[in-house]
Amino acid sequence: MSNRELIIPANVALIPDGNRRWAKTNKMNLFNGYNYGIKKFVKFSLWLKSFGSKSLTVWALSTENIQKRTSQELSILYKLYVRAAYDKEILKMLDDTQARLKIIGNRKLIPKAVNKALSSVEKRTAKYDKFYINVLLAYGGHDDILYAAKKLLASGAAPRSISEDSLKKNLRTAKISDPDLIIRTSGEERLSGLLPWQSSYSELYFSNKYWPDFGKADLSAAISEFSRRKRRYGK
Template identity: 40%
Template sequence: MGPAPPAAARGRPSAGVESLRRCIRACAERGVKVLTVFAFSSENWNRPEDEVSGLMELMGKALTREVPELKKSGIRLYFVGDRQSLSERMRQGLTQAEGQTADNARMVLNVCFNYGGRWDIAQAAARLAARGEPITEAALGRAMALAHVPDPDLLIRTGGEQRISNFLLWQCAYSELYFSDRLWPDFDEAALDEAMAAFAERERRFGKTSEQVAQQATG
Protein backbone atom coordinates (compact mmCIF):
# COMPACT_ATOMS: atom_id res chain seq x y z
CA MET A 1 0.00 0.00 0.00
CA GLY A 2 1.05 3.64 -0.50
CA PRO A 3 2.07 6.30 -1.29
CA ALA A 4 2.26 9.06 1.28
CA PRO A 5 3.54 12.33 -0.19
CA PRO A 6 6.04 14.34 1.87
CA ALA A 7 4.17 16.22 4.58
CA ALA A 8 6.41 19.26 4.18
CA ALA A 9 4.83 19.78 0.79
CA ARG A 10 1.77 20.93 2.71
CA GLY A 11 3.74 22.76 5.41
CA ARG A 12 2.81 20.31 8.17
CA PRO A 13 5.78 17.96 8.66
CA SER A 14 5.05 17.01 12.27
CA ALA A 15 1.41 16.29 11.44
CA GLY A 16 2.60 14.12 8.55
CA VAL A 17 4.74 12.03 10.90
CA GLU A 18 1.78 11.56 13.24
CA SER A 19 -0.38 10.49 10.30
CA LEU A 20 2.25 7.95 9.30
CA ARG A 21 2.41 6.62 12.85
CA ARG A 22 -1.38 6.30 12.85
CA CYS A 23 -1.44 4.59 9.45
CA ILE A 24 1.24 2.07 10.43
CA ARG A 25 -0.67 1.13 13.56
CA ALA A 26 -3.98 0.86 11.69
CA CYS A 27 -2.52 -1.28 8.90
CA ALA A 28 -0.91 -3.65 11.40
CA GLU A 29 -4.20 -3.98 13.28
CA ARG A 30 -6.03 -4.77 10.02
CA GLY A 31 -3.63 -7.53 9.05
CA VAL A 32 -1.78 -5.69 6.27
CA LYS A 33 1.51 -7.50 5.68
CA VAL A 34 3.36 -4.85 3.66
CA LEU A 35 3.03 -1.05 3.79
CA THR A 36 5.14 1.12 1.49
CA VAL A 37 5.21 4.90 1.94
CA PHE A 38 6.83 7.69 -0.05
CA ALA A 39 8.82 9.83 2.38
CA PHE A 40 11.21 11.68 0.04
CA SER A 41 11.41 11.42 -3.72
CA SER A 42 14.50 11.92 -5.86
CA GLU A 43 12.75 15.00 -7.31
CA ASN A 44 12.34 16.55 -3.85
CA TRP A 45 15.95 17.73 -3.96
CA ASN A 46 14.61 20.49 -6.23
CA ARG A 47 12.61 21.98 -3.36
CA PRO A 48 13.90 25.04 -1.44
CA GLU A 49 17.08 24.26 0.50
CA ASP A 50 15.55 25.01 3.89
CA GLU A 51 12.68 22.61 3.18
CA VAL A 52 15.06 19.82 2.17
CA SER A 53 17.15 20.43 5.28
CA GLY A 54 14.00 20.30 7.37
CA LEU A 55 13.01 16.96 5.88
CA MET A 56 16.44 15.51 6.57
CA GLU A 57 16.33 16.75 10.15
CA LEU A 58 12.84 15.31 10.54
CA MET A 59 14.03 11.92 9.28
CA GLY A 60 16.90 11.93 11.77
CA LYS A 61 14.57 12.67 14.66
CA ALA A 62 12.06 10.09 13.48
CA LEU A 63 14.73 7.38 13.42
CA THR A 64 15.60 8.06 17.04
CA ARG A 65 12.02 8.30 18.24
CA GLU A 66 10.08 5.80 16.11
CA VAL A 67 12.38 2.82 15.55
CA PRO A 68 12.16 1.49 19.14
CA GLU A 69 8.36 1.50 18.88
CA LEU A 70 8.47 -0.27 15.50
CA LYS A 71 10.74 -2.91 17.00
CA LYS A 72 8.37 -3.37 19.93
CA SER A 73 5.37 -3.65 17.57
CA GLY A 74 6.95 -6.39 15.44
CA ILE A 75 7.36 -4.26 12.33
CA ARG A 76 10.37 -4.74 10.07
CA LEU A 77 11.74 -1.56 8.52
CA TYR A 78 13.34 -1.18 5.11
CA PHE A 79 14.58 2.06 3.57
CA VAL A 80 14.31 1.93 -0.21
CA GLY A 81 16.10 4.39 -2.46
CA ASP A 82 19.42 5.78 -3.62
CA ARG A 83 21.67 6.25 -0.59
CA GLN A 84 24.75 7.47 -2.48
CA SER A 85 23.73 11.14 -2.35
CA LEU A 86 22.88 11.01 1.36
CA SER A 87 25.33 12.00 4.08
CA GLU A 88 27.40 9.30 5.74
CA ARG A 89 25.61 10.00 9.01
CA MET A 90 22.23 9.51 7.37
CA ARG A 91 23.32 6.30 5.63
CA GLN A 92 24.55 4.87 8.92
CA GLY A 93 21.30 5.85 10.61
CA LEU A 94 19.20 4.07 7.99
CA THR A 95 21.32 0.92 8.19
CA GLN A 96 21.20 0.85 11.98
CA ALA A 97 17.42 1.32 11.99
CA GLU A 98 16.97 -1.59 9.59
CA GLY A 99 19.21 -3.77 11.74
CA GLN A 100 17.25 -3.05 14.91
CA THR A 101 14.03 -4.40 13.35
CA ALA A 102 15.55 -7.21 11.27
CA ASP A 103 13.99 -10.00 13.36
CA ASN A 104 10.43 -8.66 13.18
CA ALA A 105 7.79 -10.45 11.12
CA ARG A 106 4.37 -8.93 11.87
CA MET A 107 4.49 -6.40 9.02
CA VAL A 108 7.05 -4.97 6.60
CA LEU A 109 7.28 -1.18 6.42
CA ASN A 110 9.09 0.12 3.33
CA VAL A 111 10.03 3.78 3.57
CA CYS A 112 10.96 5.10 0.14
CA PHE A 113 13.58 7.76 0.80
CA ASN A 114 15.41 9.47 -2.06
CA TYR A 115 13.47 7.12 -4.30
CA GLY A 116 12.01 7.36 -7.79
CA GLY A 117 10.34 4.73 -9.94
CA ARG A 118 12.52 5.53 -12.94
CA TRP A 119 15.63 5.37 -10.76
CA ASP A 120 14.57 1.93 -9.57
CA ILE A 121 14.17 0.57 -13.11
CA ALA A 122 17.46 2.12 -14.21
CA GLN A 123 19.43 0.78 -11.24
CA ALA A 124 17.98 -2.69 -11.76
CA ALA A 125 19.00 -2.66 -15.43
CA ALA A 126 22.47 -1.37 -14.54
CA ARG A 127 22.88 -4.10 -11.94
CA LEU A 128 22.03 -6.81 -14.48
CA ALA A 129 24.31 -5.27 -17.11
CA ALA A 130 27.21 -5.14 -14.62
CA ARG A 131 26.76 -8.85 -13.97
CA GLY A 132 26.42 -9.64 -17.66
CA GLU A 133 22.91 -11.01 -17.20
CA PRO A 134 20.25 -10.78 -19.91
CA ILE A 135 17.79 -7.99 -19.19
CA THR A 136 14.47 -9.81 -19.07
CA GLU A 137 11.24 -8.95 -17.29
CA ALA A 138 11.82 -11.62 -14.67
CA ALA A 139 15.44 -10.59 -14.10
CA LEU A 140 14.50 -6.93 -13.76
CA GLY A 141 11.85 -7.84 -11.21
CA ARG A 142 14.43 -9.65 -9.09
CA ALA A 143 16.81 -6.68 -9.27
CA MET A 144 14.29 -4.04 -8.21
CA ALA A 145 14.77 -2.26 -4.90
CA LEU A 146 11.51 -3.74 -3.62
CA ALA A 147 12.17 -7.32 -4.73
CA HIS A 148 11.90 -8.43 -1.08
CA VAL A 149 8.11 -7.90 -1.08
CA PRO A 150 5.23 -8.72 -3.47
CA ASP A 151 3.90 -6.04 -5.80
CA PRO A 152 1.30 -3.85 -4.05
CA ASP A 153 -2.37 -4.72 -4.33
CA LEU A 154 -3.51 -1.17 -3.57
CA LEU A 155 -1.91 2.22 -4.15
CA ILE A 156 -3.43 5.16 -2.27
CA ARG A 157 -2.72 8.73 -3.39
CA THR A 158 -3.75 11.50 -1.01
CA GLY A 159 -4.16 15.25 -1.39
CA GLY A 160 -6.53 15.22 -4.37
CA GLU A 161 -3.71 14.57 -6.85
CA GLN A 162 -4.58 12.34 -9.82
CA ARG A 163 -1.11 10.93 -10.50
CA ILE A 164 1.39 8.54 -8.92
CA SER A 165 4.38 10.91 -9.16
CA ASN A 166 7.11 8.47 -10.19
CA PHE A 167 6.24 6.05 -7.41
CA LEU A 168 6.55 2.26 -7.87
CA LEU A 169 6.24 2.50 -11.65
CA TRP A 170 7.31 -1.10 -12.17
CA GLN A 171 5.58 -2.59 -9.17
CA CYS A 172 2.17 -0.97 -9.71
CA ALA A 173 1.53 -2.49 -13.15
CA TYR A 174 -1.55 -4.29 -11.79
CA SER A 175 -2.19 -2.41 -8.57
CA GLU A 176 -5.59 -0.92 -7.86
CA LEU A 177 -5.36 2.89 -7.67
CA TYR A 178 -7.33 4.88 -5.12
CA PHE A 179 -7.30 8.68 -4.99
CA SER A 180 -8.33 10.53 -1.85
CA ASP A 181 -9.04 14.25 -1.53
CA ARG A 182 -7.74 14.23 2.03
CA LEU A 183 -4.34 15.74 2.66
CA TRP A 184 -1.87 13.23 4.04
CA PRO A 185 -1.79 14.75 7.57
CA ASP A 186 -5.59 14.30 7.66
CA PHE A 187 -5.62 10.73 6.37
CA ASP A 188 -6.93 8.78 9.36
CA GLU A 189 -8.25 5.31 10.14
CA ALA A 190 -11.67 6.09 8.65
CA ALA A 191 -10.07 7.20 5.38
CA LEU A 192 -7.96 4.04 5.32
CA ASP A 193 -11.05 1.90 5.84
CA GLU A 194 -12.81 3.70 2.98
CA ALA A 195 -9.89 2.94 0.68
CA MET A 196 -9.80 -0.71 1.72
CA ALA A 197 -13.58 -1.04 1.28
CA ALA A 198 -13.34 0.41 -2.22
CA PHE A 199 -10.55 -2.04 -3.02
CA ALA A 200 -12.61 -4.98 -1.77
CA GLU A 201 -15.36 -4.14 -4.28
CA ARG A 202 -13.08 -4.23 -7.31
CA GLU A 203 -12.59 -7.19 -9.61
CA ARG A 204 -8.94 -7.97 -10.21
CA ARG A 205 -8.60 -9.77 -13.54
CA PHE A 206 -4.86 -9.54 -14.35
CA GLY A 207 -5.65 -9.77 -18.05
CA LYS A 208 -8.28 -12.50 -17.68
CA THR A 209 -12.02 -12.25 -18.32
CA SER A 210 -14.58 -11.90 -15.55
CA GLU A 211 -15.76 -15.42 -16.28
CA GLN A 212 -12.25 -16.82 -15.83
CA VAL A 213 -11.85 -14.99 -12.53
CA ALA A 214 -15.19 -16.34 -11.30
CA GLN A 215 -14.24 -19.88 -12.27
CA GLN A 216 -10.91 -19.58 -10.52
CA ALA A 217 -12.58 -18.28 -7.37
CA THR A 218 -14.98 -21.20 -7.22
CA GLY A 219 -12.23 -23.54 -7.84
Protein backbone atom coordinates in the same frame (compact mmCIF):
# COMPACT_ATOMS: atom_id res chain seq x y z
CA MET B 1 -19.65 -2.65 4.65
CA SER B 2 -19.06 -4.89 7.68
CA ASN B 3 -15.62 -6.13 8.68
CA ARG B 4 -16.64 -9.64 7.60
CA GLU B 5 -17.22 -8.41 4.04
CA LEU B 6 -13.96 -6.48 3.80
CA ILE B 7 -11.23 -7.81 1.55
CA ILE B 8 -8.03 -6.65 3.20
CA PRO B 9 -5.17 -5.64 0.89
CA ALA B 10 -2.13 -7.60 2.01
CA ASN B 11 0.31 -5.05 0.63
CA VAL B 12 -0.37 -1.31 0.59
CA ALA B 13 1.67 1.50 -0.93
CA LEU B 14 1.26 5.11 0.15
CA ILE B 15 2.03 8.53 -1.30
CA PRO B 16 1.47 10.83 1.72
CA ASP B 17 1.01 14.05 -0.23
CA GLY B 18 -0.05 17.50 0.97
CA ASN B 19 2.15 18.20 4.00
CA ARG B 20 3.31 21.59 2.72
CA ARG B 21 -0.16 22.74 1.71
CA TRP B 22 -1.55 21.55 5.03
CA ALA B 23 1.12 23.53 6.89
CA LYS B 24 0.33 26.65 4.87
CA THR B 25 -3.43 26.27 5.41
CA ASN B 26 -2.90 25.87 9.15
CA LYS B 27 -0.35 28.71 9.31
CA MET B 28 2.47 26.42 10.38
CA ASN B 29 6.08 26.30 9.27
CA LEU B 30 7.40 23.43 7.16
CA PHE B 31 9.09 21.73 10.09
CA ASN B 32 5.82 21.38 12.00
CA GLY B 33 3.93 20.42 8.86
CA TYR B 34 6.26 17.55 8.04
CA ASN B 35 6.48 16.56 11.70
CA TYR B 36 2.70 16.15 11.79
CA GLY B 37 3.02 14.02 8.67
CA ILE B 38 5.50 11.68 10.35
CA LYS B 39 3.28 11.34 13.42
CA LYS B 40 0.34 10.52 11.16
CA PHE B 41 2.42 7.86 9.42
CA VAL B 42 3.04 6.12 12.75
CA LYS B 43 -0.71 6.05 13.39
CA PHE B 44 -1.43 4.94 9.84
CA SER B 45 0.98 2.01 10.19
CA LEU B 46 -0.79 0.85 13.33
CA TRP B 47 -4.22 1.22 11.72
CA LEU B 48 -3.15 -0.74 8.67
CA LYS B 49 -1.68 -3.55 10.73
CA SER B 50 -4.84 -3.70 12.84
CA PHE B 51 -6.87 -4.25 9.66
CA GLY B 52 -4.67 -7.24 8.85
CA SER B 53 -2.36 -5.98 6.10
CA LYS B 54 1.13 -7.48 5.95
CA SER B 55 3.24 -4.70 4.47
CA LEU B 56 3.32 -0.96 3.87
CA THR B 57 5.51 0.83 1.36
CA VAL B 58 5.68 4.61 1.74
CA TRP B 59 7.25 7.05 -0.68
CA ALA B 60 9.02 9.48 1.64
CA LEU B 61 11.36 11.32 -0.74
CA SER B 62 11.83 11.08 -4.49
CA THR B 63 14.94 11.64 -6.57
CA GLU B 64 13.03 14.52 -8.18
CA ASN B 65 12.42 16.04 -4.73
CA ILE B 66 16.14 15.99 -4.06
CA GLN B 67 16.83 17.71 -7.36
CA LYS B 68 14.08 20.33 -7.19
CA ARG B 69 13.36 21.12 -3.52
CA THR B 70 15.28 23.88 -1.78
CA SER B 71 18.25 23.02 0.40
CA GLN B 72 16.34 24.51 3.34
CA GLU B 73 13.40 22.16 2.86
CA LEU B 74 15.64 19.13 2.39
CA SER B 75 17.53 20.08 5.55
CA ILE B 76 14.24 20.10 7.46
CA LEU B 77 13.31 16.66 6.13
CA TYR B 78 16.72 15.18 6.92
CA LYS B 79 16.59 16.59 10.44
CA LEU B 80 13.17 15.04 10.97
CA TYR B 81 14.29 11.66 9.60
CA VAL B 82 17.18 11.58 12.06
CA ARG B 83 14.92 12.61 14.90
CA ALA B 84 12.39 9.93 13.95
CA ALA B 85 15.13 7.28 13.90
CA TYR B 86 15.82 7.91 17.59
CA ASP B 87 12.25 8.71 18.64
CA LYS B 88 11.31 6.45 21.58
CA GLU B 89 7.63 6.35 20.61
CA ILE B 90 8.40 5.26 17.06
CA LEU B 91 10.95 2.66 18.19
CA LYS B 92 8.46 1.31 20.73
CA MET B 93 5.83 1.02 18.00
CA LEU B 94 8.24 -0.98 15.84
CA ASP B 95 9.20 -3.22 18.76
CA ASP B 96 5.64 -3.76 19.98
CA THR B 97 4.33 -4.61 16.53
CA GLN B 98 7.44 -6.60 15.54
CA ALA B 99 7.63 -4.49 12.39
CA ARG B 100 10.70 -4.62 10.19
CA LEU B 101 11.70 -1.32 8.63
CA LYS B 102 13.71 -1.16 5.42
CA ILE B 103 15.04 1.93 3.62
CA ILE B 104 15.11 1.60 -0.18
CA GLY B 105 16.52 4.02 -2.73
CA ASN B 106 19.73 5.60 -3.96
CA ARG B 107 21.23 6.16 -0.53
CA LYS B 108 24.31 7.82 -2.01
CA LEU B 109 22.10 10.89 -2.42
CA ILE B 110 21.33 11.01 1.31
CA PRO B 111 23.64 12.68 3.87
CA LYS B 112 25.82 10.26 5.85
CA ALA B 113 24.32 11.27 9.20
CA VAL B 114 20.83 10.46 7.93
CA ASN B 115 21.95 7.11 6.53
CA LYS B 116 23.63 6.23 9.81
CA ALA B 117 20.52 7.04 11.84
CA LEU B 118 18.19 5.11 9.55
CA SER B 119 20.57 2.15 9.37
CA SER B 120 20.37 1.87 13.15
CA VAL B 121 16.60 1.34 12.89
CA GLU B 122 17.04 -1.21 10.11
CA LYS B 123 19.50 -3.13 12.27
CA ARG B 124 17.23 -2.93 15.33
CA THR B 125 14.24 -4.36 13.44
CA ALA B 126 16.06 -6.79 11.13
CA LYS B 127 14.66 -9.92 12.79
CA TYR B 128 11.05 -8.76 13.04
CA ASP B 129 8.53 -10.42 10.71
CA LYS B 130 5.00 -9.53 11.84
CA PHE B 131 4.73 -6.43 9.64
CA TYR B 132 6.95 -4.88 7.00
CA ILE B 133 7.49 -1.16 6.44
CA ASN B 134 9.42 -0.15 3.33
CA VAL B 135 10.47 3.50 3.19
CA LEU B 136 11.32 4.72 -0.30
CA LEU B 137 13.95 7.41 0.16
CA ALA B 138 15.84 9.03 -2.72
CA TYR B 139 13.71 6.79 -4.93
CA GLY B 140 12.38 7.23 -8.45
CA GLY B 141 10.62 4.62 -10.56
CA HIS B 142 12.57 5.33 -13.74
CA ASP B 143 15.81 5.54 -11.77
CA ASP B 144 15.09 2.11 -10.26
CA ILE B 145 14.70 0.48 -13.68
CA LEU B 146 17.80 2.25 -15.01
CA TYR B 147 19.73 1.03 -11.97
CA ALA B 148 18.69 -2.57 -12.66
CA ALA B 149 19.65 -2.35 -16.33
CA LYS B 150 23.08 -0.89 -15.55
CA LYS B 151 23.65 -3.52 -12.86
CA LEU B 152 22.91 -6.32 -15.30
CA LEU B 153 25.20 -4.90 -17.98
CA ALA B 154 27.97 -4.34 -15.44
CA SER B 155 27.69 -8.01 -14.43
CA GLY B 156 28.52 -8.99 -18.00
CA ALA B 157 25.03 -10.13 -18.94
CA ALA B 158 24.52 -10.24 -22.70
CA PRO B 159 21.73 -7.90 -23.84
CA ARG B 160 19.85 -10.83 -25.42
CA SER B 161 19.90 -12.73 -22.13
CA ILE B 162 18.18 -9.93 -20.19
CA SER B 163 14.61 -10.91 -19.38
CA GLU B 164 11.75 -9.42 -17.39
CA ASP B 165 12.62 -11.77 -14.57
CA SER B 166 16.32 -10.86 -14.47
CA LEU B 167 15.54 -7.15 -14.66
CA LYS B 168 13.03 -7.40 -11.83
CA LYS B 169 15.51 -9.28 -9.62
CA ASN B 170 18.02 -6.43 -9.97
CA LEU B 171 15.70 -3.58 -9.00
CA ARG B 172 16.39 -1.84 -5.71
CA THR B 173 12.75 -2.64 -4.98
CA ALA B 174 13.08 -6.31 -5.98
CA LYS B 175 11.99 -7.62 -2.59
CA ILE B 176 8.93 -5.40 -2.28
CA SER B 177 5.64 -7.25 -2.77
CA ASP B 178 3.43 -5.90 -5.54
CA PRO B 179 1.00 -3.50 -3.86
CA ASP B 180 -2.63 -4.56 -3.89
CA LEU B 181 -3.73 -1.03 -3.07
CA ILE B 182 -2.03 2.32 -3.61
CA ILE B 183 -3.31 5.32 -1.66
CA ARG B 184 -2.43 8.91 -2.52
CA THR B 185 -3.64 11.89 -0.54
CA SER B 186 -4.16 15.62 -1.30
CA GLY B 187 -6.33 15.25 -4.39
CA GLU B 188 -3.54 14.49 -6.85
CA GLU B 189 -4.62 11.63 -9.11
CA ARG B 190 -1.38 10.21 -10.47
CA LEU B 191 1.40 7.88 -9.31
CA SER B 192 4.31 10.13 -10.34
CA GLY B 193 6.50 7.11 -11.06
CA LEU B 194 5.80 5.04 -7.94
CA LEU B 195 6.76 1.38 -8.37
CA PRO B 196 6.12 1.23 -12.14
CA TRP B 197 7.26 -2.39 -12.31
CA GLN B 198 5.09 -3.58 -9.41
CA SER B 199 1.93 -1.48 -9.81
CA SER B 200 0.47 -2.84 -13.06
CA TYR B 201 -2.45 -4.49 -11.28
CA SER B 202 -2.63 -2.33 -8.18
CA GLU B 203 -5.93 -0.75 -7.27
CA LEU B 204 -5.67 3.02 -6.90
CA TYR B 205 -7.40 5.15 -4.28
CA PHE B 206 -7.15 8.93 -4.25
CA SER B 207 -8.19 11.01 -1.25
CA ASN B 208 -8.82 14.76 -1.38
CA LYS B 209 -7.53 15.17 2.17
CA TYR B 210 -4.05 16.46 2.88
CA TRP B 211 -1.92 13.77 4.48
CA PRO B 212 -1.93 15.14 8.07
CA ASP B 213 -5.76 15.19 7.97
CA PHE B 214 -6.10 11.59 6.75
CA GLY B 215 -7.75 9.53 9.49
CA LYS B 216 -8.62 5.96 10.33
CA ALA B 217 -12.10 6.44 8.85
CA ASP B 218 -10.45 7.49 5.58
CA LEU B 219 -8.33 4.34 5.57
CA SER B 220 -11.45 2.29 6.27
CA ALA B 221 -13.15 3.98 3.30
CA ALA B 222 -10.18 3.14 1.08
CA ILE B 223 -10.28 -0.52 2.12
CA SER B 224 -14.06 -0.63 1.64
CA GLU B 225 -13.64 0.73 -1.88
CA PHE B 226 -10.86 -1.80 -2.53
CA SER B 227 -13.22 -4.58 -1.39
CA ARG B 228 -15.76 -3.56 -4.03
CA ARG B 229 -13.27 -3.72 -6.88
CA LYS B 230 -13.08 -6.78 -9.16
CA ARG B 231 -9.44 -7.57 -9.86
CA ARG B 232 -9.05 -9.43 -13.16
CA TYR B 233 -5.26 -9.42 -13.61
CA GLY B 234 -5.60 -9.16 -17.38
CA LYS B 235 -8.12 -12.02 -17.68
